[in-house]
Amino acid sequence: MDTKWAPNLTVTGKSKYKALADNIRDAVAEGVLSSGEKLPPVRELAYQLSVTPGTVARAYSILTEEGVLQAGVGRGTFVADTQAQTDPSHAWPRMLNLRSPLLPDVGQSMLLRDAMREAAETMVSDDMLTYPNRAMDLPLRRALRRWMADLPIGNFTAEDMVLAHGAQSAVSLVMQTVLRGPDPAVAVESMTYPGFRRAAELSRARVVGIDCDDEGPRVDHLEQAVRDEGVQLFCTSSEVNNPTLRFTTDRRRREIAALAQRLGLNILDDDCYAIGTHRAESYHSLGPEFGWYVSSLSKTLTPSLRVGYVVAPRDRVSDLARTAAFNHFGMSRPLTELSLSIMSDPRLLSVAARVRARINELVRITVNHLGGYDVSWNEDVPFLWLRLPQGWRASSFLRAAEEQNVILKGAEEFTLRDARAPHAVRIAVNGLVDPSCYEAGIIRLRKLLDHPREEITV
Structure with missing residues (x-):
C-alpha cells in the first residue's frame, strides 16, 4: 500500500479501533486509498501502528460491514470497488451456481479469523495432546443451547445434545442408534432431502416413500409403512420441506406424533433450513421420548465449520453419544474451541x-x-x-x-x-x-x- 497514507490514532476521546476506522474511511473518501487497493494484513498493520491485531481486525470488520472495504477469504482486505457495485454486468460468473444455497459473507470471515486467533491464544497445550471427549465439548453445547432458546423444541438441556460433523453426519448417527434388525426400514416423504436416502443406504436400510397432501405427510400412509414395511424411523423436515417448502401443519404433526407414540415409531426432524420464526412445535416437543431434533450452523452462519447437533430423547442420549464416540471418538478440540469462540462473540x-x-x-x-x-x-x-x-x-x-x-x-x-x-x-x-x-x-x-x-x- 502507498506509504503516503499515514493513519493518526491519537484522536482524543476515541478508541484506537474507531480512530483507525475513521482514518481509513477518510482516506477512501479523499482518494488517498483507491478502489480495489489492498490493505496491509492485520498483523502487519498492527505492528506498524504499535497496536494489537484485534484493534486492526475490529476496524476492518466495521468498514467491511459498512461496505467501505471488502474481505476475500485467502485474498486479504481491499478498498471496495464502487464501480463494481453499480455496474450490473460486473463480474458475471462463468457459471452461476444455483444448485445449493451459498451464504453471503457479511462478517462471518472476520468472526472466523478473530475466533482462530482467540482459540490459538486460549487453548491449554495439554488439551491439544489428548483425545477429545464429551466433557470437552460441553461449553459449546451450552452455547448452542442458548442459541436455540427461542425454538419450540420442548424442554432440554445441553446434556441432551450430541454434536456431529454437520447435520448429515447427525442424521447418520441417529439412524445408526435407532435402527435394529437384519432388514431395517426408514420412511421419508416422497419428495425430500436426498441426504436421508444416502444415510439410510450407509445404514443398510430400505427407504419407504410417504405421500403428502396440503397439510403434510399422510398419516394413513405412514401407519401402513410402519405396519407392513417395518419402518422404525421417519425422517422429515416439518418446518421447511426441502425442496417444496411445504410446512407440516400443527394438526398434522400432532396426528403423526400420536401415531408414533402408539406404534413406537422414532421421528427425526431436520430443522436446518428454518432460519425465521417457527410456526409449530417440533416432534421433540410433541414427543420427547421419540423425537430427535437435528440442525446445524451451516445455513445460518457458514457450512465450513461442519458443526451439527442432535437433541435426543433423554433416555437415548447415552446411546447416541456412544454411537458418535464409536464413529469419530469425539469432536476435534480445535473445532469446538473455534465454534465456541464464534458462538460467544457479541457480533x-x-x-x-x-x-x-x-x-x-x-x-x-x-x-x-x-x-x-x-x-x-x-x-x-x-x-x-x-x-x-x-x-x-x-x-x-x-x-x-x-x-x-x-x-x-x-x-x-x-x-x-x-x-x-x-x-x-x-x-x-x-x-x-x-x-x-x-x-x-x-x-x-x-x-x-x-x-x-x-x-x-x-
Missing part, C-alpha cells in the same frame, strides 16, 4: 441478522421476476421451488439454463428412485455473487420460462 447476532436480510433480499429479487409462474417461496428460506409451465420438461429446462450459464437442481434429485418426478426445479440463492449478477441470472431464467422450447418427437 454473532448482528451477523446472523445480516445473513437473513441478504437471503430475504435475494428471494424477493427472484419472486419479483418469477412470481408470475407457479413458484413456492418463503423469504426466510434460501431456495425456491418452481413448477415449470407447459412446454418445459425439467431435463430440457436444466439444459437450457446451463446454456445460459445458470445451473439448478431438478425434481428428480429429490424423489425416490422408483418414483415419478414432477417437472419442477429448485432455485437456490447464491449470496457469494453480487446481487446484480444474481438478478441477471434470474432474468435469464425468466426469459427461458417466457419462451418454452416444446419438443415434439415422432
